Amino acid sequence: MQIQHRWLNWFFLGLLCLIIYAISAExxxxxxxxxESIINGEYWRLISGNFNHTNIYHLLLNLGALAVIGGLHYRYYNSAAYTGLILxxxxxxxxxxxxxxxxTHLYVGLSGILHGIIIVGAVIDVTKKYYSGYVLMIGTIIKVINEQLFNSPVEISQLIEARVLTEAHLYGLVTGLIIAPLYVYLNKKKSA
Incomplete structure (x- = not known):
């Protein structure tokens, strides 16, 4: 029952993205x-933009990645910790x-958050002495550095009908590294 409950965290994030996409489809x-809207006081857009998507392909790419990441690290978070992580x-x-x-005047997409989730989970993996954590961390860092130097593949930009904002991947990775110690602590406390 515990495993099924933890999968709900990942399911609800995907559902949130689907609902926001449906609301914003028109x-x-x-x-x-x-x-401009954020500067004029619409601060919620700092958060909500992460859950919207340019088109169905963009949404499906992000939800697919979310499912893979969920399969790797779902066991590390209870609902409160996961909600805090996403926020x-x-x-x-x-x-x-x-x-x-x-x-950058406009942005939508979950990929920045996804990079942060990968990093936090990888750091927890490393503290548990799972070698896969090192692979995930090093692979994600190399990917993001490559994107910063050479940008993203043109094919992805064409598919999602927008430029991939690789800076969002970097900001998600850095935020993940900053908050990872908190989640390592919470995970150890939960396991004790």
Whole structure:
């Protein structure tokens, strides 16, 4: 029963993305990250933009990645810890874009959060002496560095009908590294 309960965390995040996508299908600007709107006081967009998507392909790519990551690390989080993780990563990605990417006016997508989830889970893996944690961490860091130097594949941008904001991946990774010690502590406390 515990395993099924923990999968619900991942299911609800996917469901949230589906609902926001459905609500915004006619008007993608309803909940997206919009720099001008945020500066004018619509601060929720720092968070909600992470859950919206440009099209169904974008949504399915992110939900597929979410399912894979969920399969790797679902056991590390209870509902409260998982909700906090998603909220902290959302804020980290949104604020990172706002402060460090001033030329980005619009953004939607879960991929920044996904990079943060991978890193937090990988750090917990490492503390549990799972070698897969090192592979995940090093692989994700190399991927993000490659994206910063060479950008993302053109094919993905064409599929999602938008430029892949690789900076969001970087901000998710960095936020994940910053908050990982908290989640290592929570995981050890839960296991004790």
């Amino acid at each position: 008007n993608i600007t309803a909940l997206d990250y919009n720099r 902290l990563l959302s804020i980290g990605v949104g604020v990172g874009i706002l402060w460090l990417s001033p030329s």
